[in-house]
Amino acid sequence: MSTVLATLAGICALGAAGLLPVLVTVGLRWYAVPLAPLAGAVAASLAATASLTFGGPLLDWFIGIAVLAAGAVCGLLVVRPDLGLRAEAPRRRGRGRGRAVDRVAGVVGFLVVVLACIWSLRGLRTPTVGFDARSLWVMRPGWFLHSHAQLLVDLRARNLVLTQSAYPPLLSASVAVAWRITGIHTARLGVTMVAVLDACALAAAALAVVQAGRTVAARVSRAWLPLAAGIAVAALLVVVAAGITEPFLTNGYADPLWSLAAVGAVAFGLQLRSDPSTRAAAVILVLVAGMTKNEGFVTAVALVVLVAARSIGIAGLRGARRRLVTPLVLAGCELAALAWWPVLMKAIHARGATSTFSASQDLANRTDAVAHGFSPYLHVLVLAVPLAVLGGIALRGVRRRVELGNDLWAWLALATGLVAVASALVTGNGAIGPWLLSTAHRITEYPAVEGWWIVGLWAVVAAAGLAGPTAPDGVAAADPTGAPVAVDDPTSDGPAVDDPAVDGLVGAPR
Amino acid sequence: MTVVSALVAGIALVALGGQAVRGARTVDVQLAPRTVHDAAVDDAFYACIDTQAHSLVRPDQPVTLGGTNLADVVTMIKGFGSWLTVADPASTAQVTLTLHDGPGGPGTCLGTTVVATSRGPGGRTVVRVGTGAQVPGQGPPPAPPL
Numbered sequence: 216m217s218t219v220l221a222t223l224a225g226i227c228a229l230g231a232a233g234l235l236p237v238l239v240t241v242g243l244r245w246y247a248v249p250l251a252p253l254a255g256a257v258a259a260s261l262a263a264t265a266s267l268t269f270g271g272p273l274l275d276w277f278i279g280i281a282v283l284a285a286g287a288v289c290g291l292l293v294v295r296p297d298l299g300l301r302a303e304a305p306r307r308r309g310r311g312r313g314r315a316v317d318r319v320a321g322v323v324g325f326l327v328v329v330l331a332c333i334w335s336l337r338g339l340r341t342p343t344v345g346f347d348a349r350s351l352w353v354m355r356p357g358w359f360l361h362s363h364a365q366l367l368v369d370l371r372a373r374n375l376v377l378t379q380s381a382y383p384p385l386l387s388a389s390v391a392v393a394w395r396i397t398g399i400h401t402a403r404l405g406v407t408m409v410a411v412l413d414a415c416a417l418a419a420a421a422l423a424v425v426q427a428g429r430t431v432a433a434r435v436s437r438a439w440l441p442l443a444a445g446i447a448v449a450a451l452l453v454v455v456a457a458g459i460t461e462p463f464l465t466n467g468y469a470d471p472l473w474s475l476a477a478v479g480a481v482a483f484g485l486q487l488r489s490d491p492s493t494r495a496a497a498v499i500l501v502l503v504a505g506m507t508k509n510e511g512f513v514t515a516v517a518l519v520v521l522v523a524a525r526s527i528g529i530a531g532l533r534g535a536r537r538r539l540v541t542p543l544v545l546a547g548c549e550l551a552a553l554a555w556w557p558v559l560m561k562a563i564h565a566r567g568a569t570s571t572f573s574a575s576q577d578l579a580n581r582t583d584a585v586a587h588g589f590s591p592y593l594h595v596l597v598l599a600v601p602l603a604v605l606g607g608i609a610l611r612g613v614r615r616r617v618e619l620g621n622d623l624w625a626w627l628a629l630a631t632g633l634v635a636v637a638s639a640l641v642t643g644n645g646a647i648g649p650w651l652l653s654t655a656h657r658i659t660e661y662p663a664v665e666g667w668w669i670v671g672l673w674a675v676v677a678a679a680g681l682a683g684p685t686a687p688d689g690v691a692a693a694d695p696t697g698a699p700v701a702v703d704d705p706t707s708d709g710p711a712v713d714d715p716a717v718d719g720l721v722g723a724p725r
Numbered sequence: 726m727t728v729v730s731a732l733v734a735g736i737a738l739v740a741l742g743g744q745a746v747r748g749a750r751t752v753d754v755q756l757a758p759r760t761v762h763d764a765a766v767d768d769a770f771y772a773c774i775d776t777q778a779h780s781l782v783r784p785d786q787p788v789t790l791g792g793t794n795l796a797d798v799v800t801m802i803k804g805f806g807s808w809l810t811v812a813d814p815a816s817t818a819q820v821t822l823t824l825h826d827g828p829g830g831p832g833t834c835l836g837t838t839v840v841a842t843s844r845g846p847g848g849r850t851v852v853r854v855g856t857g858a859q860v861p862g863q864g865p866p867p868a869p870p871l
Binding site for chain 2: 403
């Protein structure tokens with residue numbers, strides 16, 4: 216079997232495991248397509264953790280968890296058939312040509328993003344396997360196929376020296392599934408699997424921008440403007456993100472996956488209109504980010520808190536019980552899933568998980584070095600900050616009316632990820648110069664890409680501003696011919712968030 | 726508002742377009758002949774020491790990775806760490822694997838060979854050299870990006 220076919224088989228296996236849970240929770244959306252393999256990767260990660268916790272082969276756990284997840288969502292549909300509405304056709308935006316245009320935009324947006332992603336993976340033609348990929352990410356899958364006793368030895372034996380082997384398991388577990396079902400145990404297959412998962416996360420994040428254009432289009436008179444802007448911006452963002460994350464996008468490193476998944480989680484959870492479908496997409500992407508690498512774990516925990524805070528909103532803080540319970544329970548489940556692996560690493564005294572932390576005393580110099588080391592990779596902020604300020608002042612009303620999230624949420628998410636990574640460097644004990652030299656490019660991928668997503672969303676908002684006055688609620692004109700059409704069909708896109716306090720960020724609705 | 730919208734959209738799209746061109750060029754570096762050559766040499770080196778290790782130990786045989794050079798241990802983990810059965814404690818290992826770095830020549834991987842040391846009958850030390858693959862030239866392989 217060739218590497219291409221083996222990769223296809225591996226991704227199909229992950230996709231099959233994630234398909235039903237994604238279809239039920241996210242619904243029949245174009246962005247559900249890349250989310251299915253990512254949800255399967257989460258299942259593989261949980262399978263690896265369960266295999267280490269309880270024993271038993273990885274593949275048995277993977278199949279078991281996939282079946283359990285499928286059974287759970289089917290059971291949920293039986294108990295709560297109203298939730299199944301999300302699995303129906305996407306939101307009908309109006310009638311006649313308006314609906315058709317929206318559908319065409321969805322198809323075109325999906326195809327454009329997929330083609331851009333495929334083009335961005337052309338670096339795979341060079342069979343590069345990165346240093347960390349060969350020493351950890353696509354080496355460790357073999358360990359997950361060992362017996363339980365040997366896996367414990369692999370993770371604990373001090374003479375194996377690599378302390379990074381306690382890193383979260385999602386990538387290695389996904390590759391292990393592909394190795395197991397294809398019988399091909401090569402680093403090359405590992406690299407191609409990782410690259411396709413990267414592309415899935417990138418496509419999901421880009422499709423969030425297409426979705427933003429479609430959401431906006433339903434609320435303006437000249438719908439084609441935000442639709443076209445959403446598609447064009449999404450395509451450009453894919454190419455931009457590929458440039459930022461190369462060569463690690465196609466050499467088996469974990470940094471692009473957690474970074475792109477976190478960017479997607481911010482897009483769905485904090486930037487798009489909040490509804491059950493986007494929240495479900497955000498959950499999957501948060502889990503991918505947090506189960507991929509330690510930096511992703513810290514960022515994912517912050518994102519869980521931010522998404523829950525947005526869902527709770529001002530109304531929740533004022534005591535609306537129903538607004539408190541669901542987000543808190545969901546956040547608790549996410550945090551439990553994310554924490555399982557690191558807690559397990561501590562419990563088994565894994566190499567690299569038990570070292571005593573002692574903060575550096577040279578904080579001022581290290582902070583200065585980190586600022587200088589990061590700055591060449593974060594030039595996007597020079598553009599994004601003034602653009603966001605300008606947009607926040609002049610286009611805030613447009614952004615609110617078209618139901619996109621307050622821009623401050625995305626900035627909070629960017630800042631927490633950046634501060635988390637910078638703090639580790641500032642307070643760590645490693646020689647700061649070589650550390651920065653070897654990692655600054657990779658660990659700034661998340662804030663750099665997030666900065667561009669913020670710029671992209673403002674472009675869509677600006678297109679909405681150009682598209683004419685916002686139509687009255689419920690009678691927006693999505694039809695490019697100008698014929699008024701209905702938009703707020705509550706049965707078609709999951710329950711819309713009607714409470715203006717749902718996105719309550721310091722008194723700024725949505 | 727229209728002017729500001731046009732300004733924001735224009736700036737954002739121009740910046741995105743410019744950065745996209747830059748990004749496409751970055752990706753194209755991956756296809757440069759030098760990058761392709763380095764990747765091929767790197768792959769050949771690790772495939773070579775993997776084959777040599779397979780010629781010395783079975784996957785189920787407890788081994789330890791020896792030597793005083795940390796870089797050699799990391800190289801062995803990169804080359805065949807995924808399938809080895811690592812012994813813990815190391816004293817229970819049947820075989821100790823090390824790398825021997827020397828001049829490039831027949832039977833070596835860019836000058837490196839995998840060496841297995843074990844206890845033979847009567848407590849005698851048995852040293853075997855890995856076989857089955859070679860890569861001409863002198864190592865180490867080109868350093869990939871960190």
